[in-house]
Amino acid sequence: MLRVGVLVSGGGTNLQSIIDHVESGKITGVSLEVVLSNNAGAYALERARKHGIPAVCVSPKDYPDREAFNDALLETLEAYHLDLIVLAGFLVVIPKKMVERYPNQIINIHPSLIPSFCGTGYYGLKVHEAALARGVKVSGATVHYVDAGTDTGPIILQKAVEVKDGDTPEILQRRIMEEAEWQILPQAIQLIADERKKASEAENR
Ligand code: GAR
Numbered sequence: 001m002l003r004v005g006v007l008v009s010g011g012g013t014n015l016q017s018i019i020d021h022v023e024s025g026k027i028t029g030v031s032l033e034v035v036l037s038n039n040a041g042a043y044a045l046e047r048a049r050k051h052g053i054p055a056v057c058v059s060p061k062d063y064p065d066r067e068a069f070n071d072a073l074l075e076t077l078e079a080y081h082l083d084l085i086v087l088a089g090f091l092v093v094i095p096k097k098m099v100e101r102y103p104n105q106i107i108n109i110h111p112s113l114i115p116s117f118c119g120t121g122y123y124g125l126k127v128h129e130a131a132l133a134r135g136v137k138v139s140g141a142t143v144h145y146v147d148a149g150t151d152t153g154p155i156i157l158q159k160a161v162e163v164k165d166g167d168t169p170e171i172l173q174r175r176i177m178e179e180a181e182w183q184i185l186p187q188a189i190q191l192i193a194d195e196r197k198k199a200s201e202a203e204n205r
Pocket residue numbers: 008009010011012013014015044088089090109110111122123124127177181
């Protein structure tokens with residue numbers, strides 16, 4: 001079993017898609033060990049609780065400075081012995097220490113076709129506002145590994161989505177979630193679970 005932790009800041013529709021894929025058996029070999037948020041009010045935590053997944057909050061508000069928060073975040077995650085950390089709308093800059101502790105073990109979903117509309121300042125609706133302002137006809141979503149930069153790690157999966165006349169950022173965001181994000185994030189987790197399984201079978205041979 002690939003032990004997965006999901007980090008969230010908001011509504012958690014991507015988390016819900018992962019839960020649904022695991023519960024329905026559409027993805028296999030994956031166990032959801034913890035959902036962690038920086039925001040105690042995140043509805044995503046409620047979604048986790050409803051499905052019996054431990055839901056924890058580590059908020060920067062509870063720590064004197066960023067370093068103390070970063071240490072608490074890392075310490076909390078360590079307790080779950082995770083193989084993979086999934087950033088599903090986690091709007092916190094991942095501390096360097098955490099990237100070093102989990103090399104190629106952290107993935108992120110970003111709501112555009114990287115390298116367009118990504119990097120510092122591009123998150124949530126801002127991404128779709130920028131895409132519409134530029135007038136692109138196609139946008140989409142990307143799942144990538146997390147490295148020390150912002151949205152710069154190796155790309156795992158991408159899916160394109162049409163931009164339509166009259167789209168608002170909200171309408172485009174929803175279409176990209178429905179047609180791309182909710183599919184490629186569980187698919188990427190499955191790919192990684194399959195790779196790990198193959199690697200451990202090869203080791204045991
Ligand atoms: C998603 O659209 C995700 O791609 C985006 O935040 C949203 C979270 O929605 N992430 C980023 O912008 C990261 N840079 P959700 O809480 O409903 O899954």
